[in-house]
Structure formats: structure tokens, C-alpha cells
Amino acid sequence: MIIRHVTVIDGTGADPIADAEVVVADGRFSAVRPAASAERADGDGPVIDGRGGYLVPGLWEGHTHLSGYLLQRPESERASFFTRLMADFVAAGVTSVTDLGGPIGLREELRGYLAGVSGPVPELLFSGPVFTGIEGWPVLDMKERASFAYQTDNADQAYRQALELADRVDFVKCVYDGEPGTPGKLPFEALKAIVAAAHEKGKNVVAHIHHRSELEEAVRAGVDGIEHAFLPDDAGSRAEALDVAALLSETNTYYCPTLAAWEQLGRSGDEAYLRELIDDGFLTEADVPQIISRPIWGRPFPHHPADECRVRLRYALDTLGYLHDAGVRIAAGSDIALALPSPPKALLRELRLLAEAGLPRASVLAAGTRHVAGKIGREATAGTITPTAVADAVLLDADPLADVAHLTDLAHHVGTLRQGRWDGELPGA
Ligand SMILES: [Zn+2]
Structure with a gap:
């Protein structure tokens, strides 16, 4: 699965990455890269257009x-x-x-x-x-x-x-x-x-x-x-x-x-x-x-x-x-x-x-x-959007760094990714 054109807040404390694409394989994140360099790799599965959205862990x-x-x-x-x-x-x-x-x-x-x-x-x-x-x-x-x-x-x-x-x-x-x-x-x-x-x-x-x-x-x-x-x-x-x-x-x-x-x-x-x-x-x-x-x-x-x-x-x-x-x-x-x-x-x-x-x-x-x-000693494998971490993320429709309500109000939640499986309506691919 690829989620394209999202702003990624990867959870490491690094600056947000605008217009990124996130690649998921086998339940884990395999790449986070600029969408401009995007190439459709075979076997990556469905493409989600996350335009305007914010992907957080x-x-x-x-x-x-x-x-x-x-x-x-x-x-x-x-x-x-x-x-x-x-x-x-x-x-x-x-x-x-x-x-x-x-x-x-x-x-x-x-x-x-x-x-x-x-x-x-x-x-x-x-x-x-x-x-x-x-x-x-x-x-x-x-x-x-x-x-x-x-x-x-x-x-x-x-x-x-x-x-x-x-x-x-x-x-x-x-x-x-x-x-x-x-x-x-x-x-x-x-x-x-x-x-x-x-x-x-x-x-x-x-x-x-x-x-x-x-x-x-x-x-x-x-x-x-x-x-x-x-x-x-x-x-x-x-x-x-x-x-x-x-x-x-x-x-x-x-x-x-x-x-x-x-x-x-x-x-x-x-x-x-x-x-x-x-x-x-x-x-x-x-x-x-x-x-x-x-x-x-x-x-x-x-x-x-x-x-x-x-x-x-x-x-x-x-x-x-x-x-x-x-x-x-x-x-x-x-x-x-x-x-x-x-x-x-x-x-x-x-x-x-x-x-x-x-x-x-x-x-x-x-x-x-x-x-x-x-x-609980799990920081090495989870809790961030980085390659090899478990592909767990939330797609929000507004910037959670601008207003905490964008994170805490479910009206701003577009969907959840759990171990690389999408829960929610799929935004237009
Ligand atoms: Zn308690």
C-alpha cells in the first residue's frame, strides 16, 4: 500500500515532511519519501490519495x-x-x-x-x-x-x-x-x-x-x-x-x-x-x-x-x-x-x-x-512512521501541530492504518 501526497509527522520529533509518500509492505512501513520522486513499484498494493491530510503514528x-x-x-x-x-x-x-x-x-x-x-x-x-x-x-x-x-x-x-x-x-x-x-x-x-x-x-x-x-x-x-x-x-x-x-x-x-x-x-x-x-x-x-x-x-x-x-x-x-x-x-x-x-x-x-x-x-x-x-521497552519497533516500524498510523484532515483538537476530535480522523490494514473509508485513490 502507498499513501501519497500526505504531510507526514513521523513521531520522532523531526519536522513534518510535506507532500510525502509512505510505502507499506508486510504490515510495516518500508519507505517514507518525497511524493515527487514517486515510482509505482510492483506489488505495493492500493494507492491512497492523502492530499491535504496529515499522517501521524x-x-x-x-x-x-x-x-x-x-x-x-x-x-x-x-x-x-x-x-x-x-x-x-x-x-x-x-x-x-x-x-x-x-x-x-x-x-x-x-x-x-x-x-x-x-x-x-x-x-x-x-x-x-x-x-x-x-x-x-x-x-x-x-x-x-x-x-x-x-x-x-x-x-x-x-x-x-x-x-x-x-x-x-x-x-x-x-x-x-x-x-x-x-x-x-x-x-x-x-x-x-x-x-x-x-x-x-x-x-x-x-x-x-x-x-x-x-x-x-x-x-x-x-x-x-x-x-x-x-x-x-x-x-x-x-x-x-x-x-x-x-x-x-x-x-x-x-x-x-x-x-x-x-x-x-x-x-x-x-x-x-x-x-x-x-x-x-x-x-x-x-x-x-x-x-x-x-x-x-x-x-x-x-x-x-x-x-x-x-x-x-x-x-x-x-x-x-x-x-x-x-x-x-x-x-x-x-x-x-x-x-x-x-x-x-x-x-x-x-x-x-x-x-x-x-x-x-x-x-x-x-x-x-x-x-x-x-x-514498556518497545521504542525500537513501534510508535513512529519510519522504515521497519509496525505500520500503525492515523490519517487526519488537519494539522495536529496547529490545534490539538485536530488529533483529539474524531471529526478530524479520516482513517486508521493498523499493521498496514486500512480501517475507514478509503479516500479517492
Ligand atoms: Zn491504573
């Missing part, structure tokens, strides 16, 4: 919980729910989805649901069960989540479990959150042991954190990525953000703030929030009854009080620019779709919030593409 959801969404449905509806969800992701330009914690058998369960699906589906990447303390987050007393976690208070045991797990998953996740010294908190020595085991197996480790001190300790333990914007000790001062910016930059640690999660948890039950989502194009009036009828709408969420979530969101929106300016690689992940109609919409909201936090639009795009690939 396929989006990555960097933090979601597929098993969380599935558990809300009766078993008989899970297969149809999941196949529809996968189609929605691709239709929204999301070609890779990373799952941040679920039972070890989740990959096989989901594969089963997709048997017989012929359309393109996103690549799914799994952490498998997370490491946490004894009855630590996300298990607490929710028995149905016991299979989501290795609960441990012992570094040797954690090391052995992590060695075994690392062979079966794409990356490893630890939850480093809780009162220090209590059984519910993963001990620091266990965190270090898990990092050592995963790195021995060539797998990256990300850590869910809560307070700034936990972020600092997790970085000291050697994790590759931090999940969630940290809660500052003093929200009135920028000093903590500057320290964190220097630390993450120095250690090349990725940062996935999940702003959309803090926004939804902090503003659950707030009708003005739904109004804003409608104004910003993430929700329609028709979605509202369904959202306010969800059992979780307006109810306290376990472990995350709403006022605290608002502090995390506000502080992150105000200070993410410092992290960006220090060179920290920020990754996009939405975590939940509580007030948003669907998980793909939650990711698009995350991208919008990153722009509102002051990230330049090229960095918003990097956050939604190669930085997610990077945090």
Missing part, C-alpha cells in the same frame, strides 16, 4: 484496565463488549493498548473473544498481575481482584515471582503506595528485587505511586516509568515539581500522569464537568443519561478521595511544563472511563489535558505514541 493507550471494564459486564456479554471496544479503539486511531494489571490468563481470555474477528484490532500489551503489599492496592478487601496481584512482603519471594512472570508478560508493574512499614505496602527491598529480576529478563518495570516520596523511592529502585501524577506535600509550592523534574530527567524515567483519571475521580457527580466535556466534544447530550446512571457516578471511589484527586490534577496541570522543559518523557494513559463514554475517548481526553497543561503539540503527540512504546 497510531496512538497508544499507555494505561488502561481491560479486566476492569470486562468485570462490569455479565460473562455472556463480555465477548461482544470486548470486540466492540477493540473496533472503537481502532476507529479512534488507537492501535496499541497497554493493560496495567489483570489476571495472568487475561491475554488468552481476550484472544478467545477475538477469535473470528476479521477487522483490525489494536496490539495488546500486558503487565499481568501487579506486585503489591499484603491486601495492598488494588486488592484491599475486594476479593474479585485477588487474581490481579502478587501480594508480597518478602524480597526473595518477589524476586522469584518476578523472574517467572517476566517471561509471560510484556512489562512488569508494581504498586508502591501505602503507609510505610505496614503490610499493605510493598517493601522497598522487594521493589528493588522485582526491578532486578525484570531487567535480567529484558523487561521494563513501571510503578504506580501516590506521594512524591514514593515516586523518589521508586526511581531509586530503578523503575523505568512512573504511573500517576504524584501528590505533593505542599500544593502551594512548585519546588517539589522542579525536584521531580530534575530526578526523572537525570534517570531517563518515563512519567505517565493519567490526568484524565484524576479529573474523572475528582469531578465525579459534578454536572458542570459533564457540560465541559460536552463543550470540548468528548461527550454528547445523548451520552449523559447513561453516564449518570452508572453506579460509580458521584460515589466515593475506593482509595482515591475526590478532593485529593483534584489536588493531584491541579498540581499536575500547573507543573507538567517544568517536567517537559527538563526533558522528561511524558506518556499518555487514561486509566479509567468513568465519566467518559468509552475508553478510547478517555485517551483522547488525556491528550487534550496534556495540551492544557502546556505541553507543545508535538510533545502531546509523542506522549500518545513513542513515549508509551518507550516506557
